[in-house]
Amino acid sequence: MTVFSGKGVYGAIAQGKITIIKQQDTTIKCLHIENTEAEKSRIEAAKTAAAEQLQGIYEKALKEIGETNAQIFEIHMMMLEDDDYNDSITNIIDTQKVNAEYAVAVTADNFAEMFSSMDDAYMRARAADVRDISNRLIANLTGSISDNAVSDDRMIICADDLAPSETVSLDKDKVVAFVTAHGSSNSHTAILARNMNIPAIIGVGDEFLKAVKNGSAAIVDGYTGEIFVEPDEATKACLEKKRAEDEQKKRLLQELKGKDNITIDGTKVNIYANIGSVDNIGAVLANDAGGIGLFRSEFLYLESNDYPSEEQQFAAYKRVLESMAGKKVIIRTLDIGADKQVDYFNLAKEENPALGYRAIRICLTRPEIFKTQLRALYRASAYGNLGIMFPMITSVSELEKILEICREVKEQLIAEGVELSERVELGIMIETPAAAIISDRLAPMVDFFSVGTNDLTQYTLACDRQNAAIEQFVDTHHEAVLRLIEMSVQNAHKHGAWIGICGELAADTTLTESFLRMGIDELSVSPSFVLKVRNAVRHCDLSKK
Secondary structure, eight states: OEEEEOEEEEOOEEEEEEEEEOOOOOOOOOOBOSOHHHHHHHHHHHHHHHHHHHHHHHHHHHHHHHHHHHHHHHHHHHHHTOHHHHHHHHHHHHHHOBOHHHHHHHHHHHHHHHHHTOSSHHHHTTHHHHHHHHHHHHHHHHTOOOSOOOOOSSEEEEESOOOHHHHHHSOTTTEEEEEESSOOTTSHHHHHHHHTTOOEEEOOOHHHHHHOOTTOEEEEETTTTEEEESOOHHHHHHHHHHHHHHHHHHHHHHTTTTOOOBOTTSOBOEEEEEESSGGGHHHHHHTTOSSEEEEETHHHHHTOSSOOOHHHHHHHHHHHHHHTTTSEEEEEOOOOBTTBOOGGGOOOOOSSGGGSSOTHHHHHHSHHHHHHHHHHHHHHGGGSEEEEEEOSOOOHHHHHHHHHHHHHHHHHHHHTTOOOOSOOEEEEEEOSHHHHHTHHHHGGGOSEEEEOHHHHHHHHHTOOTTOGGGGGGOOTTOHHHHHHHHHHHHHHHHTTOEEEEOSGGGGOTTSHHHHHHHTOOEEEEOGGGHHHHHHHHHTOOTTOO
16 A cells, blocks of 8 residues: 545545546647748637637536636636737747747747746646646647546546646546646636535645556545555555545534524524625525625626626625525625735735735725725615625724715615615624724624634734745634634624624634634534534533533
């Protein structure tokens, strides 16, 4: 038995046979060409074929992983028409008088290197998308056919890395896990694996592919990030027991659907869901969440090529509120900046973007963007139970400006005869130490607080949560973080506001009882964690010291 370790990006256990996906030989010869127009015509034909192929992949993805995730391939189709990308290819053909394949390969290398050198992790991961598109063009130009056809059942796909199109093109009924030598947890492939509910491990290293063979039996543990090749009987028995226990836990959790979120001693807590797209509503309802505690509205901006209009936003918010049928829906105003960059915002490069121009700071200095979103939100409020939440608050003066803009927007809509709800709750994120420390000043001004533990931990401990090198210093259970949360709870309740947690810690069931003892009113988690947290709540007895 040989054991390899990487990083698990989707927790589950799967057993199958290794199927190695080899990268095609992309060595392209540079040929001198006299007829450059003919080469450019070949490029156009290859692009047309690629567009048709991508449309087929998009339609397959749409059925298997939903509209939001399938949009990756819409983006790929758009990249085929990107002016900078295409100008580079045609310029190399014209000026160097070389063959189309070589021009595409050079452009791919240049653009991939450009993305790889960027500071933002999301943009670095886009290098794989450029290579995916370019390899498709080259394959169409050369007429090469992949020899990676696979037909065995229960395949553990092993590769240096996988392009998004390769991930979706594989037969989901036969693939039980992904293992890659390289890759990023921010890559589209990792995101797709999570959304396809397939165990995945990335970053197992170069030696992995040299050491394993096609057809070898293996077990993938997506929780620990380990792959056991030709496991011995003891290991197989241990992992089978772990898998069975995992499945049993999932079945038992399903029995909690329709049950109250109530402790043994009778304390009730709301358990809501965090989502980033209208497409996630189905998961919210399927997992029996009591409402939506965090709708990340910035994804409407991230998925658009321009500022989403008032009508576009209104339609999205209205659909969420209608679908939740009177259950609470808390929509956070846009949180652009830091690790979520949007080209058309034209944000300047910052040395420390986590502490820079982001979230509410953008809204208050670009009020036209803020007012457009608020108009859409208040218009949608007539269709459900809406709460509006503002991120990255650090001062009373910021909140005063926000509330004044809200009043202005409401008055304008009423003057226009627009119907809107009179019971829209307004709240703020407690995600900076400043907000927690002055929570006694902020609480009288709002209806609720929601603690964003990811950023609160980052700012309290002075640890960049995007920096893997200091991960050992990020103590999410740090006493300072928990004290700030408890201080915020006390001040919220003192002034008649309720308080929830919508950061990652809300799903940490080792802290559930501690949060309830503090007086937390609501926990908002990813839809798949709703029943797990409900189970933890129902096992708490706050009457015991």
